[in-house]
Structure formats: C-alpha cells, structure tokens
Amino acid sequence: MKTLSYQTFKSETHKETAAIQKDDLETFSSQEPLTQPPKTLIIIPAYNEGKNIGAVLEGIQKQSPGIPILVIDDGSSDNTEKIVREHNAKVISLPYNSGYGVALQTGFLYAVKNNFSIVIQMDSDGQHDPANIKDLMEEVQKDNCDVVIGSRFLSKDSYKTSLARHAGMFIFGNIASLFCGQKVTDPTSGFQALKGRAIEFIASDNYPPDYPDADFIILMNRCGFKIKEIPVTMHASPDKESMHHGHKTVYYVFKMFLSIFVTLLRKSPKR
Amino acid sequence: MPPRIQIISILICVFLVAYVFELVRRKHLSEEYSMGWLLTGTSMLILSVSEGAIKWVSGLVGATLFTSTLFFFGLLFLMVICLHFSIRISALTKQVRTLTQHIGILDHEKKALEEKVNQPPWQTGTSGLEQI
Known part of the structure; x- marks a missing residue:
C-alpha cells in the first residue's frame, strides 16, 4: 500500500480539487455565461484631501454602490483618514508621504493580494466624475482590452488647464501615440480601469514610483497590454496645485524624456 | 612638486586613512563603505610620497604640473565614490518604498483583524477568535 505523507496528500488532494473545479468551470462556462460579477476595487491615493475626499466617496457610493473603495492615505497631516473611515471605506495609511506613484502602487499590491480582477483608479481631489466609473468598467471587461484610460480630451466638455500643462500633455501624448502605434490623447490621466495581468504588472517593479505617465503607457504597450481610451468628464480643481507645479515641472519633463528613452532601450519585461 | 604642497598632501592623506580606520573601529562606518x-x-x-609614481602618472595623462595630477585623480576618485553612493541610495530608496507599502498593508490588515476580534459574538454568531 502506498503511504502518503501529509504534504503529498495535501498537494494531490489540492490537484484533484483544482481539476474538478476546472472541469466544473469549463462545463459551466460552455453552458451559460458567468453571472458572478468580477471582483472590483476602486483605488484612490490621497494626500491632505480632507476637504474633498468626503464628497468624492459619497459620489462613488451613489454612482457605483457595492464596489469596495480603498483610499491610500499618503502620510496626510490632516483628517483624511478619519473622513474615509467615517464613510465606511477601506484605508491604508502610509507612515510618511511617499508620492503619488508609491501610494497608487500600494493599492495595486493590495488588489493583487486580495485577488481583485478589476481595479479602477481615480484621484481624490474631485477632478474625476464618478458617473464615468460604469463606462470604464464596461469597457475594461471587453476581451480586447486590458487598460482603459479616461481621456478628458475625447469628451465634448472642454477641459481648461494652463498653457504649459496643455503643451506638456500634447507633446507626451504625441510621443506615446508614436511609440504605441495608436492615438493617446491623455497620457497623464489618473482615471483608469485595469484588469488581470495589468494589475499585477503595476504591482511589480516595472512601475515608475514618481510620475506614472506616457513612459508607463509605452512600456505597457511594448509588453503587449491592450490599451484603450474613452471620453470622461474631468473637472478642474481650482484649490489645488498640480503635482507638476513649480520646479517639479523641470524635473517632470527631464524625467519623462529620460524614462521614455530608457524604456525604449530596455528589453520589454515579461507580462 | 613643491615640498610644501607635498607635505600638506601627505598629511591630509595620512589623516584621511587613519580617520577612516578609526570610524570603522568605532563602527561608525561599515567595512563596505570604507573601501572606496x-x-x-x-x-x-x-602619488604624494613617490616622486617617480607621480612623474609616471603625469606623463601618462599629459599633465605638466604634478599638483594638477593630484587634483585630477582626487576629483576622479570622488566622482567614482559619489556615483557608488548614488547607486546605493537608489537601492535603499527602493527598499524603503517597498517596506513602507508593506507596513501600510499590514497595518490595515491588523486593524481589520482587531475589529473582528473585538466584535461582540452576538453580532457574528461566533466569537472573534473563532473566526480567525
């Protein structure tokens, strides 16, 4: 008689269970479509957004009820965390301010760890309209799409911004379009929906920690992810400076050119 | 090389080497970083002590003044050390970033577990500890 150790027994039982589950799933999927909605998470990085975050959360809860919201409090010194808790949303508090990219990536790490299959990322300053979440979700669930970017420039509503910022978006949008072989109108948009491997890719070392922008869109395109843009409504946030203001603009332009250049030089990482 | 600059140069180098040894001895500087x-x-x-060595190196780099050779190599070494530190800082920044993210997620999970444990049993049917 064959004697099985506990580990072998566990592993073989697991294999059998997995095979049965796979068979069941295949039979089930061939007969009728899956009715179970995909596990979705909304990620919002926030830094000192006590004034705006409440309204943003209320807007999301009204427009997309039932979808869990995760706010990454990026070392805020105000009451951002308290307001998020009051609105029954999940909050991860980073011990100190680490920057937009790091906060966002933390959310993706959480999503990978908790097996979320769709992630919607949006800003905490009220710039993004929660009414568009539904559109992003619908689009990302289609077969020919891994990443959906909400573009303010495809929308009929005119988006007002400074000339310098507009010029930057235009230049990097055109560079991204050139190297992606498809039109990219809004590479700086933080209103996106991602699914499956794209979520894992952001949670990996490939993600730029400071300003994920045109460089990352080019990288994702090179790695074979299918990217699509859809029109969304974006409101200007008058009480807040952009993260690319002042001396940071010079660094941003330098970093973006350098990052795009080295992205093109590097061998594409595996998906 | 003028004797005065030679003596000053030797003294500075001796002081630097001795000070680095002392820092390593006191564990204020790790062996890894002391090497550079x-x-x-x-x-x-x-280069400061040996006239022959500095003559040979000056001829090699095409310097007419021995002091220029000393400055040139001093700067070169400093540049290499700075680059080495920039590489190390980049690696450390990445490690700190990863730690920060994991601390944030673990803290969130800890708080969620604490809430579950502290929940009264009549709200969940079982006690918090049993749920875990």
Missing part, C-alpha cells in the same frame, strides 16, 4: 575611501586615501598617499 581607503582606496582613494592610499592612492593619493602613494
């Missing part, structure tokens, strides 16, 4: 400084100090000391 010891290499720089020793090389500069050899």
